[in-house]
Amino acid sequence: MLKELYTLLEKILEAKALTRLVCSRSKDRSVEKVSGRIIELRGLRTLQLETFTSDGKARQKNLPENTALPVLLELVQGFRQINLFTTAGECEIRISKNGACHFSNRIKDPLTPSPAGENNKEHHYLLDPVSAAPFLSKLGVCDEKGRIFDKKSAKFKQINRFVEILDDCYSRLPQEGTLTVCDLCCGKSYLTFAVYYYLTTIRRRKVKMYGVDLKKDVMDFCRETAAELGFESMEFFCKDISDFHPSEKPDLVISLHACDIATDIVLYNAVRLEAKVILSTPCCQHEMMKQLLCPELDFLKGHPLFRQKVCDAFTDALRCKRLEAEGYKVTSIELIDPEETPKNILIKAFKASVPAEKREKALYEYRKATEFLGVRPYLDKLLNENRNS
Incomplete structure (x- = not known):
């Protein structure tokens, strides 16, 4: 086997x-x-x-x-x-x-020889902290010489891992012209700045970057930081992401740890905006815990820890299946390596020419699963309301 x-x-x-x-x-x-x-x-x-x-x-x-x-x-x-x-x-x-x-994520040819690292404990990151120090220091991740602060070590590894995954997906993005990227529910925008740096400095691309969040003081900080760094093609908007209407269809939509149904709102808006690539990490999946109505799973009520884990898995699996019904090819991986944490899911979705029968099959499987579980996920509600409006 x-x-x-x-x-x-x-x-x-x-x-x-x-x-x-x-x-x-x-x-x-x-x-x-x-x-x-x-x-x-x-x-x-x-x-x-x-x-x-x-x-x-x-x-x-x-x-x-x-x-x-x-x-x-x-x-x-x-x-x-x-x-x-x-x-x-x-x-x-x-x-x-x-x-x-x-x-x-099967490995595809051609396979080329890898450089052998030195026999030491140093990890070589795609975002080199010394080269990236100007923006990392502004965000409080490191000092001006690129030394990562201990309390921000996990955050640095996290955004590096995200950028590494984006690097693996880079071929899915248009290879010419200006790239349009949206970070929805961007918060303090660690990821927004990291992705902008990766695309403009490492990949040498022209980028139009939008960050959207409801916190005015945070968006003001991000605008000031972008201006100080000379990141002229970054814009930040203080508004509900459902009210955000960029002039261009985004090539890439990203989101890091949007909590509970905020992830559904992000995914819905990525579909609404017809994003070519979606990279989203869910967080705090509580919605299904309140809805789950499945007699076959009633025994889990006596084991709340396992019930939460089951609901987490069902929630993200249903999100993936619903995106498939919208014409995306979807996979999920761990954002942080297994040696860092056992749980940290990232959903990767690529817009594709999926035949109508496959989309219909995905939607049928989705409906059967939600019927069995006795749930109506928020992502499905948003997509249906948009389609009927």
Whole structure:
């Protein structure tokens, strides 16, 4: 059952395309996870594996890359989730109890050799804190020399990870002309500034960036910060995102941790604006907890923790299915790497030429699921009201 995973690992190692891997959800309770990365050690490309155990200890093992395959094939058998990071993108593999592999974001050819990192603890981020210090320091993430403040370390990793995911999606955006980007419910706009910097400085693109939020003082701060940085093509609006009507259809809509039904409002408006790419991270999914009316799941009432987790999963899965019914190809991944946190979902949606029958099938599946659960999600309500108005 693991043959497809073995074939993929062999192909990646043969092409020297692996940069990093994370094995999580261990079958052995004494092991938390295993992470690996390609380094250069004594002039040789080396796979450095680090095993983290439940007693808080960690041990390292270095393997020449050209002899690492047998060890990796044995290693992955002990885990139910494998995340592979390569020069051709990333892939998440979940392994069921019967050994079936479920792949997300399959890695595509061509695979090219990856640079080997130095044998140290330094992580090389897409947003280099020294180069990006002018805007990061204005937002209170680092000092003027690019040293990240301890209390903002998690935020820095978070926005870097988002930008890395955007980098993987970059080919989905128009490759010529000015890009129009909307950050809906942008808050203090850490992500707005990071994405603007990535597109204008790293990708050398012309960008029209809009940030929209209801907090006037925060929007005033963002306007002042953009002006001080000379980010002339950034605009911030203090208004309800449903009242926001940009003059151009957005190529990209982003949103970081819009709380509860605010995520539904973001997704609805992204669809309304006909966004080509949507990157949204949901947060605090409470709506279904109040609505769930399914006799088959009544036993969860005695287990509120599990009931919340089930509702979280159903909420985001239904959002993905509803977007499919609107003509988007949708996947979901973890925003923060598994070694950082076990839960932090990002929804990726790409507008595509989806045949009408597939959209109708997605909507039928959505209706059957909501009927079974006894719920009417807010995203569906918004889309239906807009269609009937």
